[in-house]
Every structure is written in C-alpha cells, then in structure tokens.
Amino acid sequence: MDKKIYLYGLIPAAEADQQPLPSVEGFDGEGKLYTFPIDDITAVVCDLDPNEYAEESIEQKINNDLEWLQKKAFHHHEALTLLYNNYTVIPLKFCTIYNSEESLQQSIKSNGDKVENSFQLLKGNEEWNLKIYCDEDQLKQQVSQNNTTIEEKRKEIKELPPGRQFFERKKIDHLIEKELDKEKDRLCDHIHEQLKTYAVQADVKKNWGKDVTGLKENMSWNSVYLLPVAKVEAFLAKVESEEKGLDGSGLRLEASGPWPAYHFSSFS
Template identity: 70%
Template sequence: MGSSEEKITSSFKLLKDNEEWNLKIYCDDNKLKQQVSQNNAAIDAKRKEIKELPTGRQFFEKKKIDNLIESELENEKNRVSDQVHEKLKEYSIHADVKKNWTKDVTGLKENMTWNSVYLLPQAKVGSFLEEVKSQETELGDSGLRIEASGPWPAYHFSNFS
C-alpha cells in the first residue's frame, strides 16, 4: 500500500462515526466592558489611586484607566474563551482553534472572540451540546454569546494532500 493510500485510509478511520462541530464566541464589547470596568480589582485600585492625586494629574491618569479597561476587556474575553474551549475539548477526539472572522465576514455587530472546531464521536455530540448550553447559561448577560453549529463535513480533520 502506498503512502497516499495509507493517509487516506487513516483519515477515513479517524472520521468514521465522528462529526465536526464548530464553536464561535461573539462579544458585545460595550456590554462586557461595562462589567469589566465595574468588577475588576486592578481597575478599582487604579481609581482609588487617582482619587488621591491632584486634579491636574487625575485627567491624565484617567486616560490610563481607559487603556487598562481595554486591556482587561481583552484579558476577560481570552480567559472565558480559553475556559470554554478547555471544557469542550474534553468531549472531542481532536480540537483546533481557528482564525477569528471580521464583522465584514460574519455580518454581525458583535466581534468574534473565538473560533474553534471539534471532532466529536457521534455518541458524545449530545453531551457536547449540553455543555455548550451550560456554558451559555454561565455567561448569562455578560455580553458574550456562544454559537455551536454542525455537523459539518470534517475537512478540518481530514488530510488527503
């Protein structure tokens, strides 16, 4: 059996009885930013520090808070996305993180924060989707929204080249 034939056979064995599912996380940055701004120890500490400064210095330091809030917003999006991904990987044979799409591609007002694919045994798809719902419930009204879709043709996990 030639090398190409072995790769094809191996790919078919991997894909048999498995499904590809996609997960995207979107973020309403303004909504999440408001929560991060109100519930973040680093930002609270900076605000307290600024109150002690002379009025003229407060103006410039408040600009630094805006930058800190943006940084903490990105940290929160990454933290939540990583946490969701790690939990969902438990159901998969293989998982991969893909490039985020822009608003021009998605047509949505929210930013895509996460884009991943999972190769799931068919027997675990139901549990995977239940975990997605559980994660959505946990996120509540944070400004982050999860969207799972599938099954898709397993082109992310097949290699016939």
C-alpha cells in the same frame, strides 16, 4: 488533454459498493458526479473541459468574479454535505483539480496510508464548530465595574492631586481596553478547555471579520471539535450550560454541525 478531473472527496471503497452514489450535477453544470475506484479508496469526481477550466482561467474567476465564486463554492459544499450524509468522507478543498485520471490515481496511491488513517479517525465521529461572539460594550461595562486591577487604579487616582487625577483618568480607558481583551481571552479559553474534553481532536481557527459574518458583534473565538457521535448531545448541553453561566457578559455562543470533516482529514 481530453479532460480534467475535479475531486470532491474520498470515501472507502466498501461503502461506495454498498451505497450507490446519489445523482448530483457536476461542477460545470452539465455532467454528473461519478466514482473513480483506486484500490480500497473511491474518489468522487466529475469531468471538466480542459480549455474552459484551465488553471489561469479558474484563478481569474476566483479573484475577479464573486458571483461565480459564491455559486461554485456553494455547489462544492452542498455536494460534500450530500456525500457526508451517505458515507465516511474525506472532503477536499474547493477547486482540487487534476489534469488526468493518471495524476489523480498517482496522488491517491502515494497518500494511501494517510487516507486510510483519516477514514479510521473520521468513522463514528462528527465535526462541530463553535463560534463565540462578543458585545464589547456590554463586556466592557462589566469589566469596568468588576475588574480588581481597574478598581485598584481608581483608588490610586483618588489619592493624587487634582491635576494629576485628570491625566491618570485618561489612562483608565486604555487600561479598560486592555483588561477587556484579557477577559475575552480568559472566558473563551475556559470554554474551549471545557468543551474539548468531549472531543477526539480539537483545534482553534482564525476569527472571521464583520465583513464575513455580517454581524454587529465581533467574533472572539472560532474552534472545531471532532466528536464521537455518542458525545454530541452532551457537548451541546455543555455549550448551553456555559452560555447560561455567561449571562450579562456580552458573550454569545453558537455551535453548528455536523459538518464534513474539513479540519480533521489529513489528505490534501
């Protein structure tokens, strides 16, 4: 085996012909990214030493070497961002590696229709992300004061004998937590329904924990939108408007983009 092939992304061959590939250092820090044409599709790749980047070796580094993982993942993302700024690009997942040019070529050709459909979908559109964070103490206070279910429960308790009231008040705390979760879901879902009207496609992703975000607030929502370029400004204005309408709720909206379309390209 002479070399392995690291695949960053796919771009239309016509765009690759019009715009030379920027000079970018390869995954190993030694070689450079280069283009590999496959019919009407151009793969952006770099070469890797087959011994140093054997599958077992990479798995070990991913699982045990956080510094290596962070450095290489950052490189992958930065390379794709540069490609995104110059081409219509289908980004590939971190560490997509082929054992030979032949296996890469076969994989792309067998998914040719899927790749072309993704190019058509992505052209003229941008991927944007929305994360919603929640100060739960602040929202809990609002729920406790304004929720009709909780208010009705308090009225019921007032009619009970004093001994019963003590135990029933304990149940109020559990009820507030339950209503807090329902209110978070209701508000976030409402915002998402408003925003996805601007999008060609939209999806809801898994929330990140505090260990990932490094924030004191909990992430309550994480969604992505494929937006026509002409609608991005209106989308962002709507995000700002929705956040203003949430004043005092403890929810904070954070829109970011545009990003390489990791979530809306169908080739993997």
